[in-house]
Amino acid sequence: MKWTIAGMAFGSAMLAMAGSAAADGELNIYNWGNYTSPDLIKKFEETFKVKVTVTDYDSNDAALAKVRAGGHGFDIVVPSANYMPIWISEGLLLESRPDQMENFKNVDERWVNVDWDPGRHYSVPWQWGSTGVLVDTSIYKGDINTSAIAFDPPAELVGKINVTPEMNDVMSMVIWYVGGEYCSDDKEMLKKARDKLVEAKPKWISMDYGVIEKFASHDFGAALYWNGAALRSRLANKDVRYGYPKEGYPLFMDSVAILKDAKNVENAKLFQNFIMDPQNAAMISAFANYANGIKGSEPFLPKEMIGAPEVEIPADAVARGHFLKPCPPAVQELYTKIWTDLLK
Amino acid sequence: MASGFSIRRQPGFAAIACLCFAMLYLPILTLVLFSFNAGQSVAVWEGLSWRWYESAWANQTVQDVSVRSLQVASVSAILATIAATMAALATTRNKPFRGEAAIYAVMNTPLIVPEIVTAIALLIFFASIKVSTGYTGMGYLFAAHTAFCIPFAYLPIRARLEGMDLTLETAAADLYATPWNAFRRVTLPLLWPGIIAGLMLAFVISLDDVVITELVKSGGQDTLPTYMLGQLRRVVTPEINAISTVFLLLSVVIVTLFFFLSRKKS
Numbered sequence: 001m002k003w004t005i006a007g008m009a010f011g012s013a014m015l016a017m018a019g020s021a022a023a024d025g026e027l028n029i030y031n032w033g034n035y036t037s038p039d040l041i042k043k044f045e046e047t048f049k050v051k052v053t054v055t056d057y058d059s060n061d062a063a064l065a066k067v068r069a070g071g072h073g074f075d076i077v078v079p080s081a082n083y084m085p086i087w088i089s090e091g092l093l094l095e096s097r098p099d100q101m102e103n104f105k106n107v108d109e110r111w112v113n114v115d116w117d118p119g120r121h122y123s124v125p126w127q128w129g130s131t132g133v134l135v136d137t138s139i140y141k142g143d144i145n146t147s148a149i150a151f152d153p154p155a156e157l158v159g160k161i162n163v164t165p166e167m168n169d170v171m172s173m174v175i176w177y178v179g180g181e182y183c184s185d186d187k188e189m190l191k192k193a194r195d196k197l198v199e200a201k202p203k204w205i206s207m208d209y210g211v212i213e214k215f216a217s218h219d220f221g222a223a224l225y226w227n228g229a230a231l232r233s234r235l236a237n238k239d240v241r242y243g244y245p246k247e248g249y250p251l252f253m254d255s256v257a258i259l260k261d262a263k264n265v266e267n268a269k270l271f272q273n274f275i276m277d278p279q280n281a282a283m284i285s286a287f288a289n290y291a292n293g294i295k296g297s298e299p300f301l302p303k304e305m306i307g308a309p310e311v312e313i314p315a316d317a318v319a320r321g322h323f324l325k326p327c328p329p330a331v332q333e334l335y336t337k338i339w340t341d342l343l344k
Numbered sequence: 345m346a347s348g349f350s351i352r353r354q355p356g357f358a359a360i361a362c363l364c365f366a367m368l369y370l371p372i373l374t375l376v377l378f379s380f381n382a383g384q385s386v387a388v389w390e391g392l393s394w395r396w397y398e399s400a401w402a403n404q405t406v407q408d409v410s411v412r413s414l415q416v417a418s419v420s421a422i423l424a425t426i427a428a429t430m431a432a433l434a435t436t437r438n439k440p441f442r443g444e445a446a447i448y449a450v451m452n453t454p455l456i457v458p459e460i461v462t463a464i465a466l467l468i469f470f471a472s473i474k475v476s477t478g479y480t481g482m483g484y485l486f487a488a489h490t491a492f493c494i495p496f497a498y499l500p501i502r503a504r505l506e507g508m509d510l511t512l513e514t515a516a517a518d519l520y521a522t523p524w525n526a527f528r529r530v531t532l533p534l535l536w537p538g539i540i541a542g543l544m545l546a547f548v549i550s551l552d553d554v555v556i557t558e559l560v561k562s563g564g565q566d567t568l569p570t571y572m573l574g575q576l577r578r579v580v581t582p583e584i585n586a587i588s589t590v591f592l593l594l595s596v597v598i599v600t601l602f603f604f605l606s607r608k609k610s
Contacts, residue, residue: 028563033574038405053564056574066559069467071474073563210580213387236385 027052027267030063030074032254035127037287044274050267067092067259075262076271078126081253082168082324084116094258096269098124103276111253111293115323123255124272125293127284129227130313130321131169131250133243134211139221144243145317147177150224151200160221161204162211167339168324169250170197170224176248183327185334194338201342215240226252228289231310242310244317251321253293372592379585386582396586405571406587413551413568416482420489421497421547427490428497428546429539436505437513437531452499454492459555462492467559480562488560489550496549497542500606504538541606544598551595 027044029036033056041052055074057063060083066072068090079087087093098104099112099120111125135144140156148154150163151174163170172182174196180189205220211229214220216236230242256275258268274280281292282300291311298306305311313321327335351357379397383390400406431451435444454462470484512534516526554569561570568591575584 030563033571033576055561055563055566056571058558058574058576062558066467066471069471071471071480071562073474073480209576213385213580216385217387219387 025050025267027076027264027271028074028262029054029076029078029271030057030067030072031076031078032056033058035078035254035288037283039287040275040280040283043280043283044271047274048267048270050264050270064092070261072259072261073263074259075264075268076256077259078254078256079123081114081116081251081255082326084123084255084257085326087257088117088122092260093122094260094262094265095121096258096265096272097121098272098276101269101273101276103273106276106278106281106294106296108293108295114253115325117255123257124276126254126256126275127288127290127292128251128253129290129311130244130252131164131166131173131224131226132230133245134215134220134223134225134230134233135241135243136215136218136221136237136239137241138239144241145246146243147173147224147245147247147249149222149243149245150204151177151196153200153203153222157221158203159205160219162206162208162214162220162223162225163204164223164225165207165209167335171335171339172250172322172324173224173245173248177245182322183325183331185331190334190338194341197338197342207343212236226290227310231289231305231308234310235304244313244320246320248320248322251323253323375585376589376592378582379589381582381585384581386580386585396582397590400583400586400590403583406568406583409566409568409571412565416485416489416557416567417547417550419486420493420550421543423486423490424493424546424550425497425501425539425543428494428542429501429535431494432498432501432505433531436502437510452495455495459492463556463559466556470560474562482565484560484562485557485565485567488556489553492553492556493546493550497546500541500545500602501535501538503606504535504541508534537605541602544602544605548595548598548602551591 027050029041029052031054036054041054044050045052057066060080063077063079064083064086067074067077067087077087077093104120104124107120107125111128112120114120117123133144133147133149135149135157137144139160140149140154142154149157150161153161171193174193175182175184175189178189178192178196180186180193184190211220211223211225212232213236215223215233218237227242230240233240234242256272258265258272262268275284276294278294278296279300281294282297285292285297285305286300286302289305289311326332378386378389380392380394381388381390382393382395431447435448466484466488470488474480474484508531512530513526516530517523521529552569553567554573557565557567558570558573561567566574568587572584572587
């Protein structure tokens, strides 16, 4: 009896090995966890009769490490803007020329000539958003469009602030807050930034992921966090508002690119074109609550997202948002040192 | 002895013990509790419901990754146990031989080497095989899991063998049993609880693994733990609690069985 079970397990394992050999009509997507709309995948599968497999990663570095090592079997990857130059310069991506694809006309002009992929020769927009300030306005009534909420907190918010544990986001915001330039190695400015962080940290409650629940339960009064989570926090607690710091705030965008050693290049290209269709792009946003960068997708969005102040950056705040460039290694090292100091 | 030093009678013992238990179990209890939450939240209680269990059960991805986890755990636990049983027999049913200690140490390195080191080594090593052969199937996960499960299967089997008298086999041989018959009729039946215990321990260890799986997996090879890891950064619903609770229950059942099987009969 026991051996029958063992035999069955082993047999099924052998079948699994045989079944995973590459065949036509497949697409292997390597994307951030909990980021890919299942409805979108289903529609793509049904439209093109392609079997799609989605595999998760949880950081840019992990994805990069696996793809660099080779033999990964993925066709598509979704790197963040600040990592894209590394992917391109190391020759890991295929120049699939999305700019010559049929649906490229739908891409918002704003996202065509981006620093990390000028003219979009490699990648198409997936989702973008910002890191800003979330405030429960039932606790604090003052101006929320400032990073002072986290770095010089008003008395009402002391001990109720959560700061995202993302080094680049926090470092850039504090550097702009003390009047510096991101990626600068000006020692005096960095000392000011460091002192600011060290002084502010005792006034924070935590440096964690996941804020929506804590705003709902009124454990948090404020947070430095992503806009998609801000939208969901407001739906869970009507007093939560999202501020775009006047000192400057970081933007992020993840873009869909094809790997140079992809096995299913044609399907991957179909996918790039597919997600530039407004209706399909809206499915991406509906799942993860971030904007998608495709014109004409608004009418297809869920109603709580249409015109939401967390998704649509107010005109007067647009210029203060910046994409973070990768800093030179020496500077990055300095920032990491400050960051580790802070986490101690 | 009776009136000697006893750690249990030191001041503060009860308080420290309670604190330790609270630290260990309160977070898990909270997690389990909120898996029954009727609301969307993992922090605000909104009443009792099974909805997250239902939604996890109906979630196709969760089904796929769970089946894959069980498959990897079954295959690698069986392979690891076979290897561990042979190794345990070779290192206990003979006269001690030169280098036995070294073999023992080599077999147990997965217990000492940090998991991330093994994971990165396997990532690089397997990647070159993947590139040269083009094979990206489940075999790599099976191999990796089998390798780090071997010491976990080996230790209970060896412990069981050490408690078994060598004279049993000698007696069987005296009665004209062939070595194979002595093994089948005497050693194996006595050893069986140890083998099952080792198998179950290996199974649980493989089921729990995150780091090695994350770096070894190819496309479409997410297991339950790597899937859960990927969910965490964004919105967390009590569905994750429900999955974790079922996972926890499975581990507890297996470890309890392990405990009863490996307990020495007095």
